[in-house]
Amino acid sequence: MKFLEHTAIKQAIEINRWKLDNSSAxxxxxxxxxxxxxxxxxxxTNKILLSTxxxxxxEPISRVTVTTKNEGIFMIKSKEIVADGNLIDDGFVVFKGSEAKLxxxxxxxxxxxxLRIFLQEKV
Structure with missing residues (x-):
């Protein structure tokens, strides 16, 4: 079990997908x-099964390729906030610097x- 724990923590640190509470493997x-x-x-096998x-x-987060035409980029602009993001294979990526109302x-x-309450409970 310790071997699998060590391997999982090492892999999680390498791909930098998660913020780990216990990063000291x-x-x-x-x-x-x-x-x-x-x-x-x-x-x-478990890694493949979980991904499936x-x-x-x-799995590392897919890197977003930003096109010069803003193709596929979703933007929200109001008088108080500005946010950009893109739909990728793994879900939706919100770009750095985006803002949201508290x-x-x-x-x-x-x-x-x-929906907001539901999403906050899931996080």
Whole structure:
């Protein structure tokens, strides 16, 4: 188990997809060469299975290619905020420097308020 924990933390740090609460991986435990091969195979199988199910936990985030024509770029501009993002294979990427309102406004539709609450509970 410690070998798989060590491998998972090491992989998560390398791909820089997650902010880890426990980034201090234990020392790599001693396992035989054949056991290491089996454990790495198990880890890779789980990695593929998780990605297939929509949880690419150990896959790097797809890098967004920004075109000069702003093709596929979604933008929100109001008098108070400006935000840009792009739909990619892994989901939606919000670009650095984008802004969002901390609180809803009186004119906000109920379905957006409900969606916002739902998303906040999932984070």
């Amino acid at each position: 234990s020392n790599l435990p001693h396992v035989t060469e054949s056991m290491e091969a089996d454990l790495l195979d198990c880890f890779e 199910l929509g949880f690419p936990l150990f 609180n809803t406004t009186p004119s906000c539709h109920k379905y957006l308020i409900d």
